[in-house]
Amino acid sequence: MNALLTLLLLPLSWLYAAVLAVRNWLYDRGLKAVAHFPVPVISVGNLRVGGTGKTPHVAWVVHELQLAGQLPAILSRGYGRQTTGYGRVSAADSAATVGDEPLQHFLDFKAAVPVAVAEDRRVGIQHLLRDTSASAIVLDDAYQHRRVQPTLSILLTEHQRPFYHDFVLPAGRLRESRRGARRADVIIVTKCPAELALAEQAQIRRYIRRYSRPGVPVLFSTYAYGAPVAVGAEGGPVTxxxxxxxxxAQPGPLRAHLMQAGYLLTHEAAFADHHPFTVAEIQAVCAQLRPGDSIFTTQKDAMRLREPALQAALAGVPVFYIPIEVRFLADGASLLRQSLMSTFQPYAVV
Incomplete structure (x- = not known):
């Protein structure tokens, strides 16, 4: 967005931010009801619309809880699904019925972790506690869902697009003002270069601490990319x-990784976040392939490519997703583990 357009839209941003500020004030003062639950509720979210890495960070948190002997469950809104209300994700579901991210979590954890969707997280948590033995609930993208009081609130902000350099919608991409960072118990700067200089880390911390509560840990994470994984039956050797x-929301890091790893990208088809691919779009992508070419995509996109009509359009075409894993810089992993484990101290939950 250019500077002039940003300037023109700022009055609308101020109005939107003011409305949200009143809403947050009502929750902060206890004038709007907030639900509390008998197990830790861990929220992973952001201030900015899309692209901060919530899905892999949720997976990291859930995996750590499992290693600690806990029984976590994941609750998501299920953005992009064609259904409403509460639902448990099962092997019969698709991205259309539950959303691409919940389906990815369900498949990643091989059904060992209950995954559910619900617009109203309060209702969703009630169902999960009734129907499962969950000892903790991990909320995917619920930072602005004030009807539930999280035990631990983890705020993500992207290294290249930090919230402190952004504006509220529509002038920028923030869902609420920068002051919303004060609700965070942990702040993670995501998608950092693996060798991010200590001086830059210190500068980023100074910027963030203008808006966060004193003493809140500011951690830094990066992505590690794995070997391509075949989507569907047309695996074969990776070209x-x-x-x-x-x-x-942000295909740039994956593109950069592939090019750095020596892949030749002859064409790029970039759609909006959570875009529901059509058969015609997939056929157009396939038309760009040369003999011996493959289609490379993300794991989240691969969830939407599982639709039968799209699989038929991709018959005979090798498609691979590139898995990603979160890694923390310095002592970030141990500090986040400490924060996670501290949530269980007031609870008689093992």
Whole structure:
């Protein structure tokens, strides 16, 4: 967004921010009801619309809880699904029925972790506690869902697009003002270069602490990319040339990784975040393939490519997703583990 347009839209941003500030004030003063639960509720979210890395960070948190002997469950809104209300994700579901991110979590944890969707997280938690033995609930993208009081609130902000350099919608991409960072118990700067200089880390912390509560840990994470994984039955050997197909908020890091790893990307088809691919769009992508080419995509996009009609359009075409794993810089992992484990101290939950 150019500077002039941002300037023109700022009055609307101030109005929107003021409305949200009143809403938050009502919750902060106890004038709007907030639900509390008998197990830790861990919220992972952001101030900015899309692209901060919530899905892999939720997976990291859930995996750590499992290693600690806990029984976590994941609750998501299920953005982009064609259904409403509460639902438990099962092997019969698709991205259309539950959303791409909940389906990814369900498949990643091989059904060992209950995954559910609900617009109203309060209702969703009630169902999960009634129907499962969950000892903790991890909320995916619920930072602005004030009807539930999290035990631990983890705020993500992207290294290249930090919240302290952004504006509230529509002038910028923030869902609420920068002051919303004061609700966070942990702040993670995501998608950092693996060798982020200590001086830059210190400068970022100074910026963030203008808005956060004193003493809140500010951690830094990066992505580690794995070997390509076949989508569907047309695996075969991985070629190092082909088309990049994405429907995510920030495809740049994946593109950069592939090019750095020596892949030749002959074409890129970039769609909006959570875009529901159509058969015609997939056929158009396939038309760009040369002999020996593959389609490369993200794991989240692969969830939407599982639709039968899209699988038929991709018959005979090798498609691979590139898995990602969160890694923390310095002592970030141990500090976050300490924060996670501290949530269980007031609870008689093992």
């Amino acid at each position: 190092k040339s082909g088309v990049l197909l994405t429907g995510i």
